[in-house]
Amino acid sequence: MHIPDGYLGPATCLFFYIVMIPIWYTAFRISSKQLNERSVPLLAMLSAFAFLVMMFNWPVPDGTTAHMVGAVLIAILLGPWASVIAISVALLIQAFFFGDGGLTSYAANCFNMGVVIPFVGYYVYSLILKFVGKKTPATMGLAAAIGGYVGINAAAFMAGLELGIQPFIAPGYCPYPYTVSIPAMLLAHLVTAGPVEAVVTGSVVYYLKSKNSHLLNLPKLTLRGEKSGAVD
Amino acid sequence: MVPWIKRALIVMLVLCIISPIGILLTWNYGDAWGEWDQVKIGNQTWEPKHYSGGAPLQDYDVPGWDNQVMASMGYIISAFVGVFMVITVTMGVVKMGEIAREIRERNTEEHQSD
Numbered sequence: 001m002h003i004p005d006g007y008l009g010p011a012t013c014l015f016f017y018i019v020m021i022p023i024w025y026t027a028f029r030i031s032s033k034q035l036n037e038r039s040v041p042l043l044a045m046l047s048a049f050a051f052l053v054m055m056f057n058w059p060v061p062d063g064t065t066a067h068m069v070g071a072v073l074i075a076i077l078l079g080p081w082a083s084v085i086a087i088s089v090a091l092l093i094q095a096f097f098f099g100d101g102g103l104t105s106y107a108a109n110c111f112n113m114g115v116v117i118p119f120v121g122y123y124v125y126s127l128i129l130k131f132v133g134k135k136t137p138a139t140m141g142l143a144a145a146i147g148g149y150v151g152i153n154a155a156a157f158m159a160g161l162e163l164g165i166q167p168f169i170a171p172g173y174c175p176y177p178y179t180v181s182i183p184a185m186l187l188a189h190l191v192t193a194g195p196v197e198a199v200v201t202g203s204v205v206y207y208l209k210s211k212n213s214h215l216l217n218l219p220k221l222t223l224r225g226e227k228s229g230a231v232d
Numbered sequence: 233m234v235p236w237i238k239r240a241l242i243v244m245l246v247l248c249i250i251s252p253i254g255i256l257l258t259w260n261y262g263d264a265w266g267e268w269d270q271v272k273i274g275n276q277t278w279e280p281k282h283y284s285g286g287a288p289l290q291d292y293d294v295p296g297w298d299n300q301v302m303a304s305m306g307y308i309i310s311a312f313v314g315v316f317m318v319i320t321v322t323m324g325v326v327k328m329g330e331i332a333r334e335i336r337e338r339n340t341e342e343h344q345s346d
Binding site for chain 1: 234236237240241243244247248251253254255257258261262263264265266267271273278279280281282283285287288289290291292307310311313314315317318319321322323325326328329330332333
């Protein structure tokens with residue numbers, strides 16, 4: 001899902017930088033207020049964990065590859081705003097050191113993977129838990145798995161949409177229209193990356209809950225402060 | 233060291249070492265959709281414009297390490313370099329946040345004492 005340089009036209013790239021700047025600022029403000037000495041090492045670990053799981057490319061039946069992101073796991077443990085920071089840092093290193101994802105499309109990639117995945121995934125997870133009512137390892141693991149699956153596919157849809165509108169607004173950039181790009185992105189993530197994201201997110205949350213780990217009770221980075229972090 | 237950090241580091245060490253699975257499993261596969269260096273449409277070849285470049289470990293490999301064994305070594309090296317860099321930069325961002333908070337707190341204190 002790392003859109004390289006040359007696929008998104010200048011207007012799209014600029015649009016996502018304009019969208020991301022206030023989001024980055026908010027995430028930075030919230031983290032400076034709400035992270036504590038116990039959650040800082042976890043944020044660093046999870047950021048590195050996201051970097052690593054993105055290195056595992058899995059085969060898609062149509063001959064392409066896809067990978068999980070890990071953003072929903074970060075959102076569940078530290079709140080979706082923590083995910084914005086962790087994923088943006090991982091994507092920055094990937095773009096600069098490994099040429100994975102372009103610099104012009106960096107903000108678009110941050111939006112897809114660092115905003116859409118964690119926020120969609122986290123709220124799907126919270127809603128399911130609210131609906132079920134019980135917080136057992138099984139319900140939390142399952143809710144986390146579904147959150148991961150929905151989150152990464154929402155982002156795949158967004159990435160497909162961004163790529164697919166280029167033939168209409170910026171000729172010379174991504175050559176395929178959305179009728180091709182959205183199904184292709186969704187296939188890769190519904191069939192391959194989605195299940196991987198679901199299994200990893202679900203099993204880590206299941207494991208932590210069954211061990212009654214304190215890592216599930218750290219303050220969540222949310223707009224309203226710690227109180228709204230009641231879902232753990 | 234806090235026990236969970238130790239366990240997390242071991243998990244990440246294992247992930248670094250087994251990371252070549254990520255290329256070996258898809259060795260004969262194409263790129264991820266929309267991440268091609270060039271693509272044939274009909275009888276025309278389309279290539280994305282390159283704005284940036286010169287990443288030291290392009291495609292998570294040491295330049296020139298092309299066969300499966302060497303590329304796997306390059307991948308493991310990339311994993312370690314990446315993990316180190318990501319942790320460093322994340323801690324840097326957190327540190328900047330702490331400094332920003334201290335400045336804010338100092339400013340509000342000054343306002344209160346006025």
